[in-house]
Amino acid sequence: MSKNAWSAALVLTLLAATSADGQITKGVLGIKGAEMS
């Protein structure tokens, strides 16, 4: 799997990881090995 695909998978998992009744409204993940073109 390319790093691009890894990045996409990571974004998808972040999108899927929302749930109700919490308090965290925003996140920024700082990574090394981004290659997201």
Add this chain to the structure above:
Amino acid sequence: MAADAIARQYDVNKNSVKLYCEPGKGSYRPGTITFLAKKGASIDLDKIRESITATRLSGGTNMSVDYLEITATGTIQAGDKEMLLKGKDGPVFVLSDGPNAKDIVAKLRAAKDKVTSVTGQVQGWNGRFPVMLQALAKTSGQERLHLLVTGFETRK
């Protein structure tokens, strides 16, 4: 762009997820992924860990996390020894000064009644993906998480 493809395929607002990679030619350049909870929802850190662990990022990769910075709402509780951020649900955040944010917890304490949100880096979210995920798994479900505060918002 991966974000465009994801937005088309999953009918999400592509502006809610922003990917940034520093320009250059190296294989392991820094980048950020910014994401927002859906309206009325919250981001569950344990679910993020579980989801990432289910990908190949839990295996042999040198890709790493520098930090996970979150913005959280809730009520500030100022004790003698520690400052807490408590929401309706989810973990309680124990607040301490973040990198390059000296004395910010003292400023937070002074403004505690007007604070609407706190931004900071979640302790434990750094290192090479497989190593970090294993370490986080051992501490999953914790009711208290340490947040290294980098900023906060107040109502006027």
